Amino acid sequence: MTTALFSHPDFRAHVTPPGHPEQVARIKAVDSALGAPAFDTLLRREPPICSEADLLRAHPQDYIDRIRDAVPDSGWVALDADTHLSPGSLTCAMRAVGGNVAAVDVVMAGDATNAFVACRPPGHHAEKSTAMGFCLFGSVSIAAKHAMDHHGLTRVAIVDFDVHHGNGTQDILWDEARVLYVSSHQIPLYPGTGAAHETGAHDNVMNIPLAPMTGGAEMRRAYSDEVLPALDDFAPELVLISAGFDAHAADPLANLNWSTQDFAWLTHAICDIADAHAGGRVVSTLEGGYDLSALAASVAAHVGVLMERGG
Numbered sequence: 001m002t003t004a005l006f007s008h009p010d011f012r013a014h015v016t017p018p019g020h021p022e023q024v025a026r027i028k029a030v031d032s033a034l035g036a037p038a039f040d041t042l043l044r045r046e047p048p049i050c051s052e053a054d055l056l057r058a059h060p061q062d063y064i065d066r067i068r069d070a071v072p073d074s075g076w077v078a079l080d081a082d083t084h085l086s087p088g089s090l091t092c093a094m095r096a097v098g099g100n101v102a103a104v105d106v107v108m109a110g111d112a113t114n115a116f117v118a119c120r121p122p123g124h125h126a127e128k129s130t131a132m133g134f135c136l137f138g139s140v141s142i143a144a145k146h147a148m149d150h151h152g153l154t155r156v157a158i159v160d161f162d163v164h165h166g167n168g169t170q171d172i173l174w175d176e177a178r179v180l181y182v183s184s185h186q187i188p189l190y191p192g193t194g195a196a197h198e199t200g201a202h203d204n205v206m207n208i209p210l211a212p213m214t215g216g217a218e219m220r221r222a223y224s225d226e227v228l229p230a231l232d233d234f235a236p237e238l239v240l241i242s243a244g245f246d247a248h249a250a251d252p253l254a255n256l257n258w259s260t261q262d263f264a265w266l267t268h269a270i271c272d273i274a275d276a277h278a279g280g281r282v283v284s285t286l287e288g289g290y291d292l293s294a295l296a297a298s299v300a301a302h303v304g305v306l307m308e309r310g311g
Contacts, residue, residue, distance in 0.1 A: 001280075003303065003310040004112035005039070006047040006099040007031060011120050013088025017076060020084070021253060021290040022121060022134040030118050030286065033296035034303060042307070043112050047099025047119065050142075054097055057145040058138045058172045063129045067093075067136060079131045093121055093136040096285075100143035103283045104238070108151045113310035114271075114282035116243075116303050122287040124166030124242045125191060133164065133191055140242050140285055141172040144179050147238050154178050157236035159227070159270055160185075161263075162244020162287040163254040165194030169242065170205055177202035180234045182227050184208040184219070186247070186254050206230055212255040216262035219247075228269055235277040239270060245289030245298035253290050263298045267305040280309065 011027045034042070055064050068090060070077055076086040096119035103115035123140060125133025144156045158173075160166045160183040170193065173179045185194050187209035194207045208222055231239075245263060247256040274282045284306065289295035 001113035001310055002041065002043050003307045004045050004103060004106050004115040005034060005042040005118065005303070006045050006103055006115065007034070007118040008047050008095055008099070010088070010092050010095050011118070014092035014121055015076060015086040015088065016084050025292055026289065026295060027118065027120050029292040029296040030299050033300045034118060036300070039303065039307070045102065045106065047095050047102055047117065049091060049094045050098035050101055054101055054142055054146065055137060057149065058141045059128055067131065083131050083134055083136070089121070089136070096120065096123065097137050097139045097142050100139045100283065100285050101146045104143050104147050104151070107238070107281045107283055108147065113280045114306045115284070116306060117283070117285040118299070119286055122244070124160060124162060124169045124287050125164070126168040127171040135168060138168050138172045140240050141169050143283060144173065144240055148178050153237045155234060155236045156238050156240065157231055157234055157273070158182065158240045158242060159231070160242035160244070160287070161247065161266060162242055163247040163251065163256055164190055164244070164288060165207065166242055167191045167193040170198065174205065175201040177204055180204055180206065180231070180236065182206045182208070182230065184210060184222065184227070186210050186212060186214070186256050189254055210256060213257055215257040216259050219258060219262060220265060223266065223269060228273065231273045232276065236273065237278050239274045239278055239282045241270060241282065241284035242287045243284045243302060244287035245295050248289065248291060248294040248298055250291040250294040251289065260294070260297045260301050264301040264305050267302050268309070271305065271309040275309070282306065
């Protein structure tokens with residue numbers, strides 16, 4: 001078995017204003033890192049543009065229509081202070097969703113043990129009816145719903161280690177008993193949600209708030225003591241990862257002190273859960289990470305572990 005990589009030039013078509021942290025240069029850095037010889041054995045796949053039916057798994061029709069109608073013919077338009085649309089943004093975001101759905105299909109079919117979707121824009125802040133935090137559509141939430149609706153799974157785990165709380169994923173899946181959503185994130189920090197008492201309608205949400213300046217050792221303890229036992233008890237049939245790398249000490253948008261090696265450790269730990277319960281099935285997708293060098297190195301370490309575990 002192997003690791004599948006979903007990437008596409010369209011992910012460079014979502015253009016944000018000058019100085020915006022969620023910039024085209026991010027995906028260029030990731031593509032460059034994963035173009036190194038060490039990644040030659042990746043099963044490279046083209047992510048399709050998703051269907052509207054895929055989007056409707058997480059978002060109402062009127063929201064999809066509002067996003068489509070807001071796409072400009074040139075330049076960009078602001079949906080809020082952080083979230084923008086350019087002429088290529090809708091295609092880009094729909095291909096990000098399509099890549100996540102296709103990655104689930106590839107892994108469930110046994111064509112790859114695990115997969116990484118190198119996409120943008122990110123998705124975990126997109127609520128059911130609100131674009132925010134650089135995000136338009138809830139890619140990972142949609143992938144989880146696809147896995148359950150199309151493949152008949154009854155236990156899907158999502159591990160979100162982006163430094164920001166995935167308020168959108170939590171909103172979309174709040175009442176979904178078949179999903180365990182686990183998020184570790186810095187608090188206080190944008191978007192201001194993710195307190196430990198936010199546990200979902202079915203105790204299906206687990207939030208792990210981390211204080212500013214939390215380092216890798218503290219993170220490893222939190223995962224070992226709280227997250228991994230909860231995942232083990234849930235016994236997921238598939239593990240999805242919202243892989244944000246902005247908890248890195250070098251990241252300019254937050255104040256956690258993780259290292260590249262911490263992301264590798266965490267990837268191994270998540271794969272251990274997948275090996276124990278899900279036949280190793282993991283689908284990971286890019287969320288945040290805004291220092292280009294740290295992002296490239298962390299993605300390389302993350303995908304390197306997926307390849308090691310999927311080989």
